[in-house]
Amino acid sequence: MASIELEQVTFTYPDADRPALSRVSLRAAHGEFVVLCGASGSGKSTLLRLIKREVSPGGRVSGAIRMDGMPVERWASREAAAAIGLVMQHPDNQMVVDTVEHELAFGMENLGLERNAMRRRMAEMAGFFGLEPLLSRRTDELSGGQKQLVNLAAVLMLQPRVLLLDEPMAQLDPLAARELLGMIKRLNEEWAMTVILSEHRIDELLPLADRIVRLDRGEVAFDGTPRAYAREAVRRSDPAWRLSLPAVTRWALERETAASRGLEPPLSVKEARSWLEASGERPPAPGVAASSMPPAGAHPKHLNQALLTAEGVFFAYDKHAPAVLQGLEWELRAGDWAVLFGGNGSGKSTLLQLLAGLRQPQRGKVRLAGAKLSRISPAERYAAIGYLTQNPVLHYAHDTLREDLRQAARHAGLPDPAAAAERAAEDFGLAALLDRHPHDLSGGEQQLGALAMTLMSRPRLLLLDEPTKGLDPLAKLRLAEHLTALHRQGTTLLLATHDVEFAASYATRCSLLFGGVIVADGAPDAFFQDNLFYATSLHRLFRTQGRAAEGAGAR
């Protein structure tokens, strides 16, 4: 008997002319790990919310949703709340109370559990998750990854049979995401927990999942094993499918020969290596790997003068806090498409804000084309240096996208703000959304809107903080196209990111921030060649190959 079973479920939001889900049938067996994928707006969240009836959206629904053979609406309210656990996207917004311990207890209190039973579950769960050191901390002091771990643990306190996760990693950096994913996998394996996880970036999930279900405009477009999904995705020429695969899988399947046709498609670097050997594909020289990627934007030599320089920049948030940046020296040259890597809390965002002139360094200075940033008037500074923060919502201040764009155009001093707003929306494919409230746009749309606003003043330099966070592969591609066009027009770009694959495809220069200074700086190829962690999976694949070849030669 299936743990969760959907039969011909069709759901229409009130006032919508098209159903958000149509005739969706889906079964998740006990202990199965199902990954639900599809672009933003394909109905993933709606589906999960229909299963979790406490948060079901209002609207017309037909078909049946059953848990353990019984329709979910027939379960007693307490049992239903406990039996299906839901973790959502935003780590912050799911936290209700002040301390971690109380947050974990919140659900148990709602169910009216005995105090001793609560304590016991707390002891167990804190042990399993290693949360003991955090129990007495305030929830708002935790990092995003810790918060999401607490949210997961808080849901598990109710001992659910089914765990639903709605894009739980979208707001996390890759390291925290991997940690959370490891925990989910452990739950699935050690407790045989049924897991249904929705996510639009599934390259890390393919090796872990038992089954992939892809939704396309509310319909099930694929339902099968990860390897079958990989084959299907390559068979279709649709980039939305193809781009959802891990880079190594795509690479291998695109090079499929007669010898390798019978082999299972590789889903990880390790599998890709044995695939290479089995298929008889010759390991290419590392340089080939780089040239197999889209050529990085042409680098006009005459533009090589320094545009923005940081000279011995020190910055601390508080006089008692350790300095985030410690005498940082760096230089951005005109025409660069630079990417800045660095761990969490390494000060990437802070550095960007300093370079944008939003914060002043305590020591050292930042120069824009030789002039001290602090001497340039704020209006001029912000017009010359565009800055896009991690959370695009922060850029909006009005009730419609149109109003926001118009205000930006007016602020940039354009002669006809209304027309400029229309034109910008047209350029970024947002024309249909002009009269929407900015908060009702998807993350990718918000990002493009914010970019359009920033570009009104035609900045020479654009600083973007984690622009690919939470974007689905297609949205990422669209963003990349816009950035490439800008770069071709001569805008200098700087991205702070964790997204190695994205950086490898487009950047002309990569830098690594560590210990408050830049520790590595160079052309992408040389940069990735020397790294193990900050390296694309293809670089990693060929690096091990190269090493093996060298070893054999020496013997």
Place this chain on the structure above:
Amino acid sequence: MREGFGFRSLHPIVAIVYYAGGMTFGMLLFHPAVLLAGWLGAVLANVALDRAASLRRWAVPMLSGIVIVMIVNPLISHRGRTVLTYLGDMPITLESVAYGATMAIMLLNVLTLFVTYRLVLTEQKFLYLFARLLPKTALVAMMATGLIPRLRRRLGDLTLVQRTRGITVTEGGLAHRARSGARLLHSLLAWSLEDALQTADSMQARGYGTGERSAYVSYRFRARDGIALAALAAAGSALLTGWAYGYGLLAVYPRLETLALSGGDRLVAAVYFIYIVLPLGWEWRDRSAWRASNWSR
């Protein structure tokens, strides 16, 4: 942090009685000297609890509020017999100046005490106290208090980013600044409401409202709680008696009486001070116990 130590180890009932009393008397008593005595006690409590770190953080907004009260009262109230000077044809009276100053001290005292309230009565204790009486109201109140720091942080982020598009309260004309400020608040609220909906979902998803709640946290009413409550009750009734007899009150209108303290006033000031610092006794006791055990090692 540091729950179960000193002041913070006292039962929530004792703490809520203490704050209810401290603030009530802070508002009933109306004499600068008495209120200053209470304020001194409240400052000591702040120092004992977190070396006045939170107090220092709140100092600027608190002091500016107080200065405003001090200035505004003489400007809008012209009661009193003793006219000090004229502002245009507006009389500024000694009485309204004195009244404003006393009001300001009263405010200072209550706010300073309230800073320690946030340290001692954590949301958990608050919930424990009110969950049984008014479960929903308690939760709403608690979430609201938790929201303030989050809003403050968000406003910081928002101000930083919006500055790049000219929406700022630090540059430009007054009208522009006011409009920008309103814009910032507007976006902050829209954003936070949006998030509140998700919080509500998260609560429902974890079974909120499916029946009677139980409480995870339990507090035992220990001997020290009984003693503290008795001591507070004794000090409180003494204060109430003093107040009923008219001590600790400054007659401002129609003519300011002398600021000199009568014997009764002095007594009220001393008892109020004692009331405020009473729970610090446990802070002191636990600290000395700790020192003693360190020495013996």
